[in-house]
Amino acid sequence: MKTRNELLSQSVERLRMAKLDTPELDARVLVKYALKLSDAELIGGSDLNVSPDCASGLENMICRRVRGEPVARIIGRKEFWGLSFELGLDTLVPRPETETLIEAALAAFGRGTPRKVLDLGTGTGCLLLGLLSEYPEASGLGVDIAPKAVEVAAANGRRLGFDGRAEFRVSDWDEGVEGQFDLILSNPPYILREDIEKLAPEVRLHDPIKALDGGPDGLSAYRALAAAAARRLAPQGLLIAELGAGQEADVAGVMAKAGLKVDGPARPDLAGIPRALVVRR
Incomplete structure (x- = not known):
């Protein structure tokens, strides 16, 4: 049997040889997940032996990562806005740049509260639930055209304690949605169709095409x-x-044609890319 530290070192080396961007981080996450360890347990028990079954499970995960599958897909979850979201085959992996939308909402509303929130194309529910975590008096509706994505979002809402405040349903945009909302959030498909084949394999081969294809x-x-x-x-x-x-x-320009007013330049993400466009009725 091998120790935790030996498995971690070997995992880092294999991911490094595969020329992955973050081999140390990826290996630590996968080792912790496969062995069901906390950070403290991984460090404090580095010389403890690992059972063959656990080592075999880790080997499977490392092989998947070497083949290019994202860590979040392997472990089935991703953190977003301090919350852990389960993933599904019909959901995107939440990405750090999408947190810029919540930052923009906090800046736009200041001390006010958007009482009713609509999330169009909710996926995992990360935008709606992340936003609701900042506004205890708000409630919201998340819709998605993919039924399996709606199931994942609803399960995330229940697990994270948003029952009674967040509802999820299947809808094609606002079809069947009633009423008006103080805030609408959306991370829509925006990749040019001809560019999808040029995307990194981690995205192109593992994210749902419908959630990427902007026409x-x-x-x-x-x-x-x-x-x-x-x-x-x-x-x-x-x-x-x-x-x-x-x-x-x-x-x-699209928003202006619909009679909506853009509220200043888009808020940039951490890479400086304009990412969150704020629009008023």
Whole structure:
């Protein structure tokens, strides 16, 4: 039998040889998950032997990572806005740049509270539930065209304690949705169809294509989103939409055609890319 430290060292070396970007971090996450360890247990018990069954489970995970499967897909979860979200085959992996939308909402509302929130294309529910974690008096609805994604989002909501405040349902944009909302959030599909084949394998081979494909010009989903926002935003309500790199001007034009007003330049993510576009009715 091998010790925890030996398995960790071997895992790091294998991921490094596969030329992955973060071999040390990936190996630590996978070792902790496979052996069901905390950080303290991994460090404090580094010389303890690992059972053959656990070692075999880790070997399977390392092989999957070497083949390019994202760590979040292997362990089935991803942290977003300090919350842990379970994933599904029909959901995107939540990404750090999407947190920019919640930052933009906090900045836009200041000390106010968006009482009713709509998340269009909810996926895991990360945007809606992350937002609700900041506003205890708010409630919201998350919709997605993929039934399996809605199941995942609803399960995340229950597990994270948002029963009674967050509802999830299957819908094509705002079809069947009633009423108006103080805030609409959306991370729509925005990749140009012809560019999907150029995406990194971790995205192209493991994220659902429907959640990526923005049509021939990358703007198809924004047109539907703008129309839905024009119908569903309350007076003085806000839409905050995620942007792809270089899309700010084009998406602002789509919003203007729908009678919506862009509220200043888009908020940049940590890489400096304009990421969260704030739009008013």
